[in-house]
């Protein structure tokens with residue numbers, strides 16, 4: 072026990088009798104012989120990469136951030152869709168070359184989640200989406216420049232509405248491809264064939280691949296109307 076005011080020491084003391092004692096306190100009348108050096112500071116450990124509370128908060132936020140989550144999902148979807156995209160790029164580039172030869176003023180642009188070919192003679196009756204590649208017959212974004220179907224005629228739409236409508240529809244097929252991956256083409260061929268038989272048209276209500284993109288607002292999938 073240390074009394075208040077008593078000097079707290081640890082060391083070797085010589086008692087008046089000449090006896091050396093080791094202790095925490097200097098006994099009365101004793102003489103200090105030696106005081107051991109204070110214990111060395113614990114040697115600094117190799118610096119750990121320490122994160123401040125703010126950084127931890129940011130990291131936790133990053134993991135929960137819905138935008139970042141969506142970006143990762145989108146990236147995975149594009150990887151899953153890549154086999155379709157490879158076919159679509161080959162198909163679109165072939166049409167691009169053909170369009171050049173035919174003097175159709177073909178274009179290639181990157182819009183939203185897709186590589187878009189416009190004024191492309193291989194766009195079918197309107198457009199064909201293969202993976203993250205969309206091949207438009209004509210140019211829904213610029214009807215004056217369009218050398219293909221009139222995107223504005225049938226629905227009494229403004230050119231802007233027509234472009235949004237066409238893009239909105241095809242981007243749902245892009246999302247389908249990101250979900251189905253290698254099953255996208257079989258699903259489209261089966262759905263189209265089934266609709267040809269039941270509805271006598273490819274884009275009929277029996278084609279499950281076209282119901283969602285054809286809905287308002289467009290979405291990847293929609294139930295068959297009752």
Ligand SMILES: [Zn+2]
Nearest residue numbers: 240244281284
């Ligand atoms: Zn479609």
